[in-house]
Amino acid sequence: MTQHFVKRALLAVFAAAVLVPATISAQDATEACPGSINGDLVVALNNDLFSTDPLMGGTIAAVNYNMALSDPLVIMGDVGPSPWLIESWEATPEGVYTWNLRQGVNFHDGTPFNAEALVYNIERLRNPDNEYRYGSYFARTTALNVIDEYTLEVVNESFDVEFMDRMINITPGSPTAYETLGEDFITAPVGTGPFRFVSYTAGERAVLERNPDYWQAGKPCLNSITFRFIPEEAVRLIELEAGTVHVAMDMAASAIQAQSAGLELITTPPRGQQMVYFNLSRITDPLVRQAVNHAINRQAIVTNVYQDMSVVGFYPMPPSVWAFNDTTQVYDYDVTLANELLDQAGWVMGPDGIREKDGQQLVWSMPTSNIPSRQQASEMVAGMLSEIGIGIEMQGMDQLTFIDTVRAGNYDIAWYEWAGSTSDPWAYSGGLHSEYAFNVTQFGDPTLDSLLDQALVIQDREARQALYDEYFSIVMENAYVASVAFKPEVTVIRPEVEGVQFPGGRLLFESVTLNT
């Protein structure tokens, strides 16, 4: 395996948006709409789309719009991807994927969705001039062989456990429309989805109308969907309460208020990782890191900052992921033990309440994102560490600068959040890989690297479990990170909205109804 491959594969895992499984597939979703077809649904997204092209994606807002305009190749199920536009697939250990495509699917302009159309879309994604965000998914694809009209063979350099998972992000557009409209495609984008494009106003809204020829006969159940771009969460809540919006996404901070206002919450299993990272090139003593792990009152952070929407997680993988193993050592909140560990490491409490060793004070730099909840969490961690004699110098900065700073290794300790990830344990294990471009911990260990490399390319789950168990037992024993909690994606809906499904943290629109 090449270094680049590892780096790329890891990057792709972490680049994937929020994916959470739910038992759902196209097959169980085909019963007819409960009432007559009507209703104009208004969905509030947290951000603009920036592009109406269904191949673009890249943000929570964009992937949800794509789910209405087009169809994903697969959707996220309980233990991995489930069929959608790809009805079934096979993979060889050499990395040859055979995709059997759903028949009878047409783009809104009448162009049939088939192997040729999919090849066109993949080639379009792969063309660097187009600057699509998911082009790299096919960076290791060496051939696309059309076997027959509905069978496509994708030949990759080698097997990759995450390859099919990533296909949830691919929502194709009509080749005819791309060719005839060229650059103007974004003014009239064409997909296969339950809704057709009507209009888009930058920074304001996108309007879609019912596709009467959708491949799921009789669906969708709504007349139209309007996506509104409302950046302020408080305003999304007011719009919901006023009834001018029916569904609002990204509502974690106002979930409790929404509930008390009689609105319904739809949450994914908690998968977004919230943790404290150490710069391992600077904080080298495992005793010190263990002390930090014991000094953090995880429950207090979850309760005070995340209003108990997140769940405490000592083990750096959420319980809903199959490779989760709760038999490994955990670090309970124990300040006395934390102090003992620091004493043992030779750090003596100084007169000003900060520990010292060889004339040097135990003071760490802690860059902090300006996202309010993350800032509060960082402040709580700093307060907890000061109780055991570790001085923290906090530096506030905007989120992008924060990410740059931490990834460049210009920090000692940092509160870090991943925006959730795929159902595969791989997603929770990459942060310490030396070849991983986000190696925020500035760390490399050949044993850990090799365990992860092996786990990426084998299909046998038991063998993978053994590798991950070994990997995480090393990570936990050395306290390489301090995992704190996992947070869910929260969507709020009004009571008159029914039939909402939320596989992989994205909405399925064809069965949604509105009782007005």
Place this chain on the structure above:
Amino acid sequence: MTKFIIRRSLFTLPVMVLVTFVVFIALHLAPGDPIELFLNPDTTWTSEETRQEIIDELRARLGLDKPMHEQFLTYLGNVVRLDFGDSLYTNRPIIEELVPRYQATLELTFFAMIISLSIGVVVGVLSAVYANTWIDSTITFLGLAGVSIPQFWLGLMLMLLFALQLGWLPPSGRPASAFTPEGFRFVILPALTLGISGAGLLARIIRSQMLEILSEDYIRTARAKGLHERVVILKHGLRSSMLPIVTVFGLQFGALLAGAVVIETVFSYPGVGRYLLQAVSNRDFPAVQTGTLFVALTFVLVNLLVDVIYAILDPRIRYS
């Protein structure tokens, strides 16, 4: 008169070049390489070489590989030809994206000015006429509150009251231009929020101006010849107080444009302010540059207009 206007307009040219220069230099002196900053950290690269190739290509495309003075001259040339380049984020011509946003912000500012003026003039005159009474004190207090209340908070409170509790107006958005019956309902709340903060200052200025004028001899003459008090105040008093208001109007316009950044975010209003905010967080440096330039030049032009109006209203100004 024409001569004055031409001369005054010509003075604006160096200001505009200077503004362009300041906007240009500010963005170039900001820490970080715009290209490196722009690249999505989540992007997967097949190799370090491809990454470098893309960086070099982007740098060359944007002319960032040339010396600073050359970059500025090219930029100035492009601006003169109204070529503002493409957005790094959407790959669309910036001007195409900015014009509808600019129109939205101008509409918002226009209605905010009307609200600001209506409240400011009425309240200011009342305050002067009833100087040093409880009416005056109450108005002074409210005016101070109007200036001091954070727009973000005021916006949310107005939204809670008028959209949620009373249900009279839609909470946020801009489905159509404010000059259409549908769109007008949507501009009221953001314009009100912006207008209230501006009204406080305006009222204070009108009050002090009116107080000064109401003690002039010609006001006493007007009263002495038996004119109705309303005519005295509105025709003889207010008219003469309007002159400094024009100046404040110009400054207020700039303040409203700047305040629109906050208001547009709160009210999900697709204006220049939100465009700029998004461009900054996407590190879309040509878009930030162009957006800033638009706002700055608007300010310069409004001030030019104010000077011209001033000259029309008060002929003495032309000769000084």
